[in-house]
Each structure stands twice: as structure tokens, then as C-alpha cells.
Amino acid sequence: MDVLSDAIAVMRTGRPHSARTEKHAPWGLRFHSEGRSGFHALLEGSAWLVPADESAPPVRLAPGDLVFIAHRGGHALVGEPGTPVEDVSLLPDGTWPRAPEPDPGDGRPPSAVMICGAYLLDEGRSHPLLSELPDVVHLPASDAGNGGLRAVLDLLGDELARPRPGSDTIVTSLLDTLLLLILRTWWLRVRGDEGEPTGWAAALADPAVAAALRAIHSDPAHPWTVEELGALSHLSRAPFARRFTASVGRPPLAYLTWWRMTSAAGWLREPDGAPLRSVAERAGYATEFAFAKAFKREFGLAPGRYRKLRAAG
Template identity: 60%
Template sequence: MDVLSDVIATMRTGRPHSSRRDRSAPWGMRFEASDGAGFHVVLQGSAWLLPAEGEPVALGPGDVVFLAHGRGHALAADPDAPLEEVRLRPDGTWPEAPPRPSASPPRNLSDRLPSSPVHVYRLPSPRPPSAGAPTVLLCGAYQLDRARAHPLLSELPEVVHLPARDGTHRSLRAAVELLGSELEEPRPGSDAVVTSLLDTLLMYILRAWWQGERHDTAHPTGWSAALADPAVSAALRAVHGDPSRPWTVEELGALGGLSRAAFARRFTTLVGRPPLAYLTWWRMTTAGRLLRTDGTPLRLIARRAGYASEFAFAKAFKREYGVAPGQYRGRTS
């Protein structure tokens, strides 16, 4: 089981959306906080990403930025440009036409966006953006269930900046090019193609961050280290591949050739939970997704979560979510 794909599939809700935007200076767009995650790609020209706190980030052609936590931010031709409000629809789609900028936008970014701690991960970009050129952007959004946020996504920095550099992230660049082409000239089947490309783009962004974090950090920690650790990653693949199995710490440790004690220490340090605690958490997270997204009978969900009876499953589910499985399904249907 591919752990990264499994995590994304469980957290994702609804359909992702994207839009191509052409801008001529001066321009600026302000995005309010949301439950989803967003990305921006500069196809042509230049732009500045303005996080709620911290320094503006210069973006050039081919640069990709990913904002995992849905906090407010802005994108503009210049850090001092006036900002027009961009309000996405509840399903994440873009309005037909962007709203007009307000008559007297505040000049101070701290007055324009809600305050929140910001940590920026970015590779060094050798070129500053050129001023005054027309800018073509790809902007998109993913809807996420943050009530059960997986730690793999929770530990991402506020801003992931992936500058365009020759020979790097070729698969990501190819996905961006295909997505841009499909949005520029929609053809029969474009809805399905765009949705698939957006899912692919998200995977490539996360993979690029994970690989960069692993290679650029002398001692990677957290999920970057967990996915790179042979013993821990083997255990994670096993848990995600067969969560209903009554795994023991000894069995999971043996998959990576470690003793029970050594494996438990390493897993807990890197993942943030003891092995069996993570197994229980993942079972309940998977069960919640099944209750939320389809009409699978409760007895089958209980079996997939590793419980022999509906009663035992319902008791464990209520302990985790605070409500019975039937109530949870009713609230999210």
C-alpha cells in the first residue's frame, strides 16, 4: 500500500478545482482562510506570494507554491499592490468573474490578512521576478477533512515553494504543462482530465517536498524520516494495506528486522504515536471516511476496521469521535 496516496485519499473530500488567470500589472488577489489547501503556479511573468506573516516570496516562471493549511494569503504583481477579494464558492470552484478591488485597500499586509504563524519551506531561487510583465497563473484548491488531519499533512510548512530549475521535478513540470493546456483549451472530457491532473499534481507537489526535505536536511525528522526509514515505512505499508489484521508490535517490528523494543521506540519517535495507537487511529479514520462517503453496511465497516462485532466497533468509534457511527453518518450525509 502506498501510504502517501492512502493518506490523501482519506483526507480529500469533494472534487479539486483549478482556474487559469491572466493578469496585467498592477494586480493583486487576496484569498481568505478556508478548510482546504491551495496552490499557485506561475506559467508566465512573475508574482509575489504574500503570506499572513513573514517576508513576501518572489515567484518566477514555472514556480509552484502549495499552501497546505488553508490560511489567508495574497498573490500580487508587487508587494504593495492593491488587493481584490477572491471568494471561492462553497464547493471550491472559482466565481465566474473576480470581484472588483475595493476603493481604499489597506496598505499594510498585517491589516489585510488574519494573523497566523507562518513557516516557509522553499528552495533558493536565483532569479528575482521581472516587474511589469503580464502574468499567467494557474490557481487551484483541494477540499480536505481537517477533523481527521493526518500528521503527514499537518507537519507541512505553511508555504511550500518549489522554484523552477532545470532538471528538477520533471514529472511535476509535465503535470503543470498538461493542466495549463487543458484549462486554456477545454475539449471533450476536460472535466475528467482536469480532475485527474489535479490529483496527480498534488501527489507530485508532496513528493517533491518530501524528497527535498529528505535530501536537503542533514537529519530529517517526522514523516519525512518515517517514510525514508525502512523498518518504519514497512510497518506503515502493512498497517495501511491491511488495517483489519490484529497486528502486534512484534509482527510489525519483524517486517523491518527490528526487535519489539527497538521498533516501538523508533516508530513512536518518527510517527508521533506508538505503533498500536497509530493502528487504532488509522482504523477509525478509515471507518469515518467510509461512513462519510458511501453506504457500506456498518457490519462491513466494523470488519474492515478490525472489529469482530458492530457493538465493539461502535464503542471504539464513539470513544474516538464522540458520537455513534450512525449519528456520524447522518451528520455528514
């Protein structure tokens, strides 16, 4: 199984949304922290991203550049630094407001054409792979290896500019693809930087640890032992456990339990979800009672109560 894809799958709690926007100078937008991660991609023109942290420098965006706001941080997007900004808030359903564009008056082309998007991710169960992201991930179009991002952005921009039958599903699929490409591009960049990678970049680059992670993600219900996981990479118990813990941040069986509970929470959030007995079996528990006890220890709620609260919220 793909650890990165799994990490996104268990964190996704709603449908992503996006909008294509044309702006005429002077313009400035302020985005507040609203419980969503998001991105801005510049298709044409120029723009600056201004982080909420005043100590962080503004980021200049060129055509094809993308910035991902990983941790729901407030920020501004402006045509030029110092431009006054207007507040932008998502609608209650998570979609972008469709405010009318001001008439430039003289037929000038827009100074910026952008795609902005938002993802609802459950950071309460954030996978460490995502927790390690910086607040702002800047992926310039000039970087080698960003061709896939540009291709998806071109398709997304076309669907948003000219909606046709099937566009709703296509846009959602493209947004999911874009998020995975953003994270993969960042991870490959971190792994390829000079010096030894650290954290989850090191974990996924280490064949022994990566093999164990793939096994856990592939079959979380299996009664894995440290010896069995280590044997996948021809390591004895103690060296494997030290290596896994150092890069992942949890001992192997602790990570297994955490992943089982995190996966179970995602399954419980699914509409028309499976019976609790089936969720317990998928999570590696022989009885509902044993599963409920482990789940309540992790979340402070019984699985049935968790499901009802998430469905209501």
C-alpha cells in the first residue's frame, strides 16, 4: 500500500472545493484560518503571498507557481506588497464565494489569473507525514519535476473556466490528484536536499522502515510482531525496532495500534458505514468489545458515539 495515499485518505473529512479567479490591479485578499488547508496556483500574471506571521517574508509567485497552506494558517494574497486587502471567507458548505469581479473600465486584461482551492483535513488525527510540512509550501514552476503539477492545473483551470457535463466529478478528482502531487513533490524535494533526510522523509527513504510501513498499511488487521516486521528487511528485532522508532517517532507496535485506530476512525466517518463488527475486524480486533475498549482509550469516545457525532457534525 502507498503510505502517502493512505495518510490523505484517513484525514479527508469532506469534499474539496476550488474556484478560478481573475483579478485586476490593484487587488488584495485576506484569507482567515477556517479549519481548512488550501492552495493558490498562479496561471497568469504575478502575485505575492503574505503569511500571517509578520516575521515571515512575502513569497513572490510567478506563472505556474503554487503555494500550499498546510496548517490552516491565515494569509493574504496581493497583486503588490502593501496593497489594501479585503476579507474572503468560505461559504458554510465550504465553497468559495462568487463575488462579481470589478469592471477594469478600460478593457485591460487581468493582472492575475489564479486557481484557489480548499481541503478539509482532520488535523486532530493528522498523519506525521503531513504534520512535518512547513506552514507554507512553495512549489515554483521552474523546479524540475513539477511538470505533473502544471498538467493537472491546466486541466483543472479548463474545467473551472468551462464547466461541462461531468465537471463536478472531474474537478473533485483533479483536486485529489493535485493534493497528492503537492505532497509527493515536497517529499521528494526534502529527500533530495543535501544532507541526510530526517523524520518521515528518512522513514520512507529507509528500505527497512519503508517495508514495515507498507506491510502495516497493507494489512493492519494482521497480528504483526516486531520480529515479523524486522524480518521483512532481514533485520533482527532490536536493530529494527531502534531504526523504526528513530525515524517514525513511535515503536513499531505503537504505530500499528495508532494506524489501526486512525483507520477505524476514517471508516466510522464514512456515510452508510460498515457495522461496528466489520470495522473491528478490519482493524485487527476479534471482538467488538476489544475494539471498543481500544478505540475509547485512543479517542475518549465509544465507536458508536464517535460515528453519531461525526455524522451530526
